[in-house]
Amino acid sequence: MKAALIGVGQAGGKVTEALLAEDRRAGYGAIRGTLAVNTAKTDLEPLDIKTMLVGQERVKGQGVGADNELGAEVMQSDIREVMGELDGVVDPQTEAIFVVAGLGGGTGSGGAPVLVKELKRVHEIPVYALGILPGREEGGIYQANAGRSLKTLVREADSTLLVDNDAWRKSGESVTEAFDAINERIARRIGILLAAGENIEGVGESVVDSSEVINTLKSGDMSAIGFANADAAPDPGENINVITSTTRKSLLTGMSVPETTEAGAALVVVAGDSDRIPRKGVEKARSWVETETRSMQVRGGDFPLDSEKIAVLVLLSGIARSERLEAFMERAQKASEAVETEQVTENFQNEELDDLL
Ligand code: GDP
Structure with a gap:
């Protein structure tokens, strides 16, 4: 399948880079264009693909932390510029667009759904999300962010292909230690999926056609x-x-x-x-x-x-009945309620302080 990949946020950029490297190494030639979008300048610098810094006015290249509302706002305000950068990334031969993001953070979590929505508005081809769910050990804010982001992505994208950060981690490695290894595993596996329908140099043509991937993905919100x-x-x-x-x-x-x-x-x-x-x-x-x-x-x-x-x-x-997904949604909901209670308490304390000062 001829695909364009747009990574949003740190995980989004790194996974996009890993996917492109694997596509080139294996000689698939399925990935026609890539772009990494971020609010944090330092996260873009090490990447070996085309990059774009957004939200400079608001956050001056410093990132949005884990504030996914800010991540969404920044993407919304710069959406025209981002779409403008896609010339040559998405071309007339592109069969599908993938927006890649870690759903637990700020830039990718908030920005990916906004970008998917705009891409859907402009393009006729399917727009998918490749979303990374936080591992179980990651903090409450990550769980809450991912829950919210996933709900929006499911509404906007043609399908949201999910990778749980605990799934392809080897025992003994912490999630953070394992990122590069996990990204390579994602690249190997999704690389084969993207290569379906391509003519692999010197090996012959795939019997699986890209339309079979597209038709399979049609049957549900999540995959x-x-x-x-x-x-x-x-x-x-x-x-x-x-x-x-x-x-x-x-x-x-x-x-x-x-x-x-x-x-x-x-x-x-x-x-x-x-x-x-x-x-x-x-x-x-x-x-x-x-x-x-x-x-x-x-x-x-x-x-x-x-x-x-x-x-x-x-x-x-069409995997909404997955036990793991149900457990994740429950964890995200609880975390979200806890985060809200904390904010209410914080606001209350701030108000009290204001009264005192
Ligand atoms: P953002 O830059 O604000 O979008 O946030 P990040 O991408 O840094 O983090 C969001 C989520 O992605 C967190 O839940 C992290 O666990 C996960 N994450 C961060 N970097 C990587 C990575 O390189 N690989 C994988 N698989 N997950 C990552």
């Missing part, structure tokens, strides 16, 4: 992807079981939003050396996913890669 891989045997017949067991791992333990197995629609992509991928294996994996997700709409296909491994990517769309 998630799963990934797992295993060594492939040279004889394709031996790989039927490899494919089914890897598919099971991908859905049951490899999802970007863990504990998510029910979906409105799904797409199963079996990636690897075409000569080692038996058609029967792909079909068995597809029908297993159909039973497991209780969806009647499961697409499937293979994706040629020059690799001795077989990887299975499962895209699930």
Whole structure:
């Protein structure tokens, strides 16, 4: 799929950069343009992609902290300039736009929904959000911000593809230590999804078409992807079981939003050396996913890669009933109430102080 990526905020910029690097490294050529937008100058400086500083009048390049309302206001006031920077990032061949952001902070959390809305108003092609949910250990303000941002994104975007920061973290690493590793994992996995439908240099054309990704994503507000891989045997017949067991791992333990197995629609992509991928294996994996997700709409296909491994990517769309998402929304709601109580107390104390002074 020919995609344009716009990263908003620190996580948004870093993940966009990682996705572009992976797309180039693997020779997919799916990402046609990228832009990183931020209110904090220092977060843009290390990035190796086109960048744009917003909100200079309000925050003078210093960022908005975790104030996502300010993040939204700044994006709204500079929206024309941001849309102006997209010449050459979004072009007539672009099939979908992804707005990438960490939902727990300020700039991405507040800015991404505003940008998605404007992109939807101007463009006919699908506009998706790639949203990163804060890990469980992150503070209340992050949870509250992410809850609010997610509600708005779900309303505005064609689909919001979610990655929970706890999902692809190795045990022992703290979320912050793990950021670069997590970003690489996101890039590898979403890189394959974006590459669907592209002609990979020297390997051949993907059997999965970008319209299958788009049609799968149509079936719900939120989506998630799963990934797992295993060594492939040279004889394709031996790989039927490899494919089914890897598919099971991908859905049951490899999802970007863990504990998510029910979906409105799904797409199963079996990636690897075409000569080692038996058609029967792909079909068995597809029908297993159909039973497991209780969806009647499961697409499937293979994706040629020059690799001795077989990887299975499962895209699930329409995942609102995920246990993990429900738990997150509850946590976000509680955190939001706590933040409001704190603010009321603070205001009250300030008023008392005002009276005293
Ligand atoms: P912003 O710059 O104000 O949009 O805020 P950040 O992007 O720094 O942080 C928002 C959320 O993204 C937080 O919940 C962080 O956990 C998460 N985050 C920050 N940087 C990264 C990163 O490089 N990778 C990942 N996966 N998450 C990040």
